[in-house]
Amino acid sequence: MLQVNNLSVRFRTKTGLVEAVTDTTFSLSAGEVLGIAGESGCGKTTAALSIMKLLPKNGFVEKGEILFEGEDMAKKSEEEMRGIRWKRISIIFQGAMNALNPVQNVEDQIAEPMLLHEKVEKNVAYERARKLLEEVGIDKRRGKEYPHEFSGGMRQRVMIAMALACDPSLVIADEPVTALDVMVQAQILELLKRLQREHRLSIILITHDLSVLAETCNNALIMYAGRVCEYGTTEDIFYHPTHPYTKRLISAFPNIEKEKVFVEGIAGDPPNLLSLPPGCPFAPRCSESRELCRKELPALYRLSGGHHVACHRW
């Protein structure tokens, strides 16, 4: 239902043109959870925001197509997007807990998108809002309370309820559990999985935490410096990691079910998106790099089925 082809997004800054996302291709089928993983600056959030055309003023889609249910989002006008946002695609922002309006009670905030986007009666909207609160595990009697009266985890649940207000088909969750304690994190992830099943949602989960991705997603896209490194099902990525970055990234996350092994890091500095070296952006830090890697960009190569990798070793 979502097909992104050769997406390139740029940001105009005082110091130059930032190549936030370059030549990125991926797809999402209905009812699936796609995880986009990478470290800060890899372009995952930018790629997701461009699907909803929520880029900041100095950002623009240089090229590529974003086909959502057959229509190219990249070509849509702002007005058309307004009809799509929240109704068909909604988003749970990073640091969502602070994205709530402190002077509006939670019930109002969940009902608001419904009243704005759909022609429903006020009491119908509020009924649905209360029902959503219950679905996300909050007692509906707390609807009249204000955000500051809830804990971090509960506020995140409110954000999720808001995202589901207009019954979208695609939900983008940008680091939904990053700032939460591990137990609350587990609760929220369970909630997301349950909601996804019950509402038959398609979800794009953006995260830097590969363990979270492994547990919640069907497919995974690993990004580095705005480009795709590896793409496939989570089994492909975790059992047959091919790209050197993917391999190193996985080893940075401890696995308590296995033997105790010290976490691995990657030497060197994160890439500078203002002046990327020619060739593969990971080459400076790659232990398996060769001459070619520094000169030429690797193309996305299909290994098997849906498993793709962008590396000169293939």
Add this chain to the structure above:
Amino acid sequence: MKRERIELYKKKAKNTWNLYKASTMGMIGLFILISFIIVALFAPWLEPYDPYKIGEQKDIMKPPTREHLFGTDELGRDILSGVIIGSRVSLLVGLFATLISMVIGSIVGLLSGFYGKTIDAILMRITDIFLVIPFLPLMIVLAALLGPSLWNIIFVIGIDGWPSTARVVRSQVLSIKERQFILRLRALGASDYRIMMKHISPNIFSLIFANTILTIAVSILSEAVLSFLGLGDPLHISWGTQLHFAFESGAAGLGAYWYLLPPGIAIVLVVLGFTLMGYAFDEILNPKLRER
């Protein structure tokens, strides 16, 4: 090594200057101020006549002529010379009064914010008392008690100004105090004095600087007001005293615009100059304001 550090400072100064140059308002302000400062410094050489010299009967309240570019006042004195020499008083009072209020205000704000608890409570109550005391009545009382001298004016304006500086500094200190690098310094064993001087001060410097520029503008205005009301030093010509005598001698009724406008415009220009400068510095020191 020392050389690198000097290079570093030179680079920083150059950067700041470049940023300042980019602000048109800042440059206009700077131009205005430099002009006035030059006038004040070289006043005795610039003035065409002795501003205090009383003129002859025929030269009283005369409109601008070639001999007297700004005309004469009710005592036959040349007004242009008066404006020129008046710049000294206005600027000096502004500078010194600001110095007093910035020094007292910064120290109080720093100690209050840093130590908190009892010291804060005491200092803030004192600050509140001073904030509440009305400016003009205080000046009137002091003038009555101590006589209207220049130093009294400087003193009163300074005393009036320090509380607001203290509050601003205090709130900034409070927010810096809680930052992690300060806690780290405590863990390293840094003394209170070291933390206040080496760490908190540089971080509130830009705030104090911007505040100072605006305070100078306000002080100059305050002096003008006081002198205009007759509370100023009658022995020294300032723009405020010129305006005072202008009104006293009925210049408004006589339509003697040449007497009223020059000192008034001078005040406006100088205050404008400082305000524009303050604006430009605010933009430099507060990068967030730049992105517009």
Add this chain to the structure above:
Amino acid sequence: MLPATGGRMTFLDVQNLSVSFSSQGFIDMLLKRQKTVSAVDGINLLIQKGEILCLVGESGCGKTTCGKAILGLVEYDGSVIREGKNIATFTKKEKKVLRTKMQIIFQDPYESLNPKHTIFDIVAEPLEIHYDLSEKEKEEKVIDALEDVGLRPASEFLYRYPHELSGGQRQRVVIAGALILDPEFIVADEPVSMLDVSIRAEILKLMLEFRGKKNLTYLFITHDLSLAWVISDRIAIMYLGKILEIGPSERVIKNPKNPYTKALISVIPIPDPHVAHEKILLRGEPPDPSHIPSGCRFHPRCPFAFDRCREEEPLLQDVEEGHLAACHLIGAIQ
């Protein structure tokens, strides 16, 4: 008293450590109402020389406060004993010397450095506070410290400002500043949680290197249990100001005895799409420290709680060699 582990010497003996904060407002003061929040309540730790002890817990459990208290950065009740002497009885001078031996590294590399100071200033400052060295001596030591933490060539970094450095580099500067005094003990409060994942391991490796080279002892504070498992010798699980379980990290993770520990371990995300075990999802969230439950602090959320748990607080008891846990179920179901 807790038994020592691994045959190491005791470096720091923390006895009955308690920290409480007063949230008394003006009205409360008038009405003489005491409103205290107990952040840490009677913690005992025997920190061994050369070990890495991890304090693990969720937010609000008091782990950071505990670390700060041990370094004397907050007021506390109880005793911290070093080489037989209670630190509280040290003279001002002795306390200052102690600062050179016990250091702290904070979580946020962006906030730990004074933005107006150069890297040289920042790393040289500890030397200026404690010693009287010539410019040349200072410069040499700073360069050594920077190179030790991997910032090479040091001369490139001396006159830069924090905002010119990346997060990982800044954290290295913080570590350099801590190590330049040649300390014996470092409290590291979530030192890598704000860094990119690939950088974390590099910083952790650095910290471990120093443990070997300079015989350092670490108190590592984190909420990340899997990280604690990988890098520490011992783990202590904290909840609402108390230690619920403590022992060698391998034992605590593989053979947890306290239900809270078991639940925490069960929900650790695993980088594997097919997870073998069942997750114990607790209800709700940790209560806020101003409303501490009676008896066992964990009982409202514990799936195995029974009457005794509501009334009586369980004490830490031996489970196996060096491994203790506090729970009324220990011994009952074995």
